[in-house]
Each structure stands twice: as structure tokens, then as C-alpha cells.
Amino acid sequence: MIALQNRQASHSYFIEERYTAGIQLLGTEVKSLREGKASFNDAFCIIIEGEAWIKSLHIAPYTHGTANNHDPLRDRKLLLQKREINKIQSKLKEKGLTLIPLRIFFSDSQLVKVEIGLARGKKLADKRES
Structure with missing residues (x-):
């Protein structure tokens, strides 16, 4: 089940x-x-000290929550294997590549997963084809 999709990414x-x-x-x-x-506006992923983080992902406060509700824009840690993080980090050193969240979904076991993508920005002429 897809909870949220980043339509702007493609x-x-x-x-x-x-x-x-x-x-x-x-x-x-x-x-x-x-x-x-939740909202993907301006959300991006970074790797800091061997850990992947997602920043600027807005998850609205829970409507039935108490005063202990979460901060909507806090940084959230992504759970990846070390070899995946190393592979992504080496590819991010290439000019023009960035790491962006593509969708958030619930797995078969009802765990929240994030699909992230290594992406290269399009120029204005390329966007007309999308």
C-alpha cells in the first residue's frame, strides 16, 4: 500500500x-x-558519518496526539545496509547526482519503507518531454 508518492521527482x-x-x-x-x-516538498536525503538521513520530509502532527506529538520536520534516519550506504556515497561524489525520496509505502508486514533514488536533474528542455 502506497502512503505517499513524490510526483515531482519524475x-x-x-x-x-x-x-x-x-x-x-x-x-x-x-x-x-x-x-x-505527509508532504515531500523539498525533501532530500544525505549521508552523514556513514548514516543515511532524510531531511525536510513533513509528516503532519497526529490529530489525536497529545502534547508529546512529534516535530513535523525533524530529520529521520534511513535504515540501509552498510554496503548500500558505501555504494550510494561513492556514486554521490559524481557531479550532478543527488539522493531523493521517491515514495513512502507500507510493506507486507506493515513496516514503513522509503524508496529513494539516485537522480540527475533535468534541464528545462528535458522537462517538456515528461
Whole structure:
């Protein structure tokens, strides 16, 4: 079941490789995702000290949450194997490549997964073809 899809990604980027990663979330964030209350606007992924992070992913506060609700724009850790992180990090050193989230979905075992992609930006003429 797809909870959220980044429609702007295929319009603005050529996706070269795709990876599936787990994501570290709080309980109220999972509940908000089940309601479809999230936004990919300006979201991107980075690798810091051998760990993958997703930044600027807006997950709205849970409507039935208490005062202990989560911060909507906090950085969230992506769960990838070390060899995948090393492979992505070596490819990111190429000029023009970036790591972007493509979709968030629930796996068969109801775990939240993020599909991320190594992408190269399109020029204005390329966007007309999309």
C-alpha cells in the first residue's frame, strides 16, 4: 500500500538507481502516515558519518496526539545496509547526482519503507518531454 508518492521527482529528475530503505519513526508519525498526512516538498536525503538521513520530509502532527506529538520536520534516519550506504556515497561524489525520496509505502508486514533514488536533474528542455 502506497502512503505517499513524490510526483515531482519524475518531472524534475532522471532516476538512475532505486533503493528501498527502512525509516526510523515515532508512533505518532506512523499514525499520520496511515492517514496520508505527509508532504515531500523539498525533501532530500544525505549521508552523514556513514548514516543515511532524510531531511525536510513533513509528516503532519497526529490529530489525536497529545502534547508529546512529534516535530513535523525533524530529520529521520534511513535504515540501509552498510554496503548500500558505501555504494550510494561513492556514486554521490559524481557531479550532478543527488539522493531523493521517491515514495513512502507500507510493506507486507506493515513496516514503513522509503524508496529513494539516485537522480540527475533535468534541464528545462528535458522537462517538456515528461
